[in-house]
Amino acid sequence: MILTVTLNAALDITYRVPRVEPHASHRVREVVEKPGGKGLNVSRVLAALGHETLVTGFAGGPSGERLRALLAEVTEEGPVGDALVPVGGNTRRTVGVVDGGGGATLFNEPGPLIAPAEWDRFLSTYDDLLRDATAVALCGSLPPGVPVGAYGTLVRAARAAGVPVLLDTSGEPLLRGLAARPDAVKPNAEELAGITGTTEPLRAAELVRRRGAHAVVASLGADGLLALTPDGSWRVEPPRRLSGNPTGAGDSVVAALLAGLVEELPWPERLARAAALSAATVRAPAAGEFDRAAYEELLPEVRVAARLVAA
Numbered sequence: 001m002i003l004t005v006t007l008n009a010a011l012d013i014t015y016r017v018p019r020v021e022p023h024a025s026h027r028v029r030e031v032v033e034k035p036g037g038k039g040l041n042v043s044r045v046l047a048a049l050g051h052e053t054l055v056t057g058f059a060g061g062p063s064g065e066r067l068r069a070l071l072a073e074v075t076e077e078g079p080v081g082d083a084l085v086p087v088g089g090n091t092r093r094t095v096g097v098v099d100g101g102g103g104a105t106l107f108n109e110p111g112p113l114i115a116p117a118e119w120d121r122f123l124s125t126y127d128d129l130l131r132d133a134t135a136v137a138l139c140g141s142l143p144p145g146v147p148v149g150a151y152g153t154l155v156r157a158a159r160a161a162g163v164p165v166l167l168d169t170s171g172e173p174l175l176r177g178l179a180a181r182p183d184a185v186k187p188n189a190e191e192l193a194g195i196t197g198t199t200e201p202l203r204a205a206e207l208v209r210r211r212g213a214h215a216v217v218a219s220l221g222a223d224g225l226l227a228l229t230p231d232g233s234w235r236v237e238p239p240r241r242l243s244g245n246p247t248g249a250g251d252s253v254v255a256a257l258l259a260g261l262v263e264e265l266p267w268p269e270r271l272a273r274a275a276a277l278s279a280a281t282v283r284a285p286a287a288g289e290f291d292r293a294a295y296e297e298l299l300p301e302v303r304v305a306a307r308l309v310a311a
């Protein structure tokens with residue numbers, strides 16, 4: 001089973017409007033609610049790819065209940081196991097406003113305050129779940145109350161249990177997680193620049209590797225992917241650009257990397273799938289979903305080129 005951790009799970013709400021204008025009132029044409037937060041999106045994509053997957057993290061209050069009900073709904077995506085730890089606070093909502101052009105404006109709430117006893121309960125749940133995990137992804141921001149070094153603790157526990165671990169977060173939580181030497185990290189351009197101070201992606205990715213990640217897969221939007229791994233380095237050109245909602249495209253990269261890891265695919269194949277799946281996610285209405293026909297059509301278009309690492 002592939003385990004995903006979303007400490008700051010979210011009820012993702014998407015509003016569709018014809019156009020977004022600052023300081024104006026908008027008539028919402030459509031409202032969509034989905035179980036969200038990065039790890040939940042990763043698991044939903046993994047389930048749709050046919051992988052057994054389980055989510056953990058925290059859920060509480062009315063929006064936590066709603067999130068769990070949505071997660072339990074039987075969909076054509078396939079089942080996602082729910083091992084979320086109940087908390088007293090209310091799970092956050094994230095609001096994405098999608099306009100006619102497909103662009104998304106996001107509003108992410110900070111999340112519920114997690115009490116020390118709730119964090120301890122999570123840690124023992126996580127240790128139990130690691131026993132049956134083939135891989136684990138640690139995804140997203142931390143809710144208030146969770147120690148900033150949380151991902152360092154969770155990476156160390158996964159490594160001690162012999163479970164490959166991928167980390168997808170930003171800022172100080174990413175730096176603390178890196179120090180525990182995760183198998184892979186998946187920063188985007190902004191996250192890379194945020195922790196390295198350089199906007200040159202190759203240089204930044206090398207610095208991140210030196211700080212402790214065995215592999216770095218940077219998702220660079222329209223510039224595709226850049227991967228530095230123990231087996232080699234690759235630059236991945238994305239398939240043709242599709243219009244749509246890019247929210248969750250990075251989560252689909254994580255899903256493809258985990259699927260490729262447990263299927264023991266060579267890195268270039270994992271990366272090609274990651275690029276195609278990410279592009280196919282842009283065609284889907286919400287994060288955690290992808291357009292299957294677009295995925296199959298785009299996969300042969302992806303170009304993965306080996307590259308030398310800069311000095």
Ligand code: TA6
Pocket residue numbers: 008010012036037038039041094108139140141142247248249250251287
């Ligand atoms: O990547 C998209 C997304 O996973 C949304 O589903 C939304 O819940 C958000 O990101 C959460 O990100 P954060 O960094 O706030 O944990």
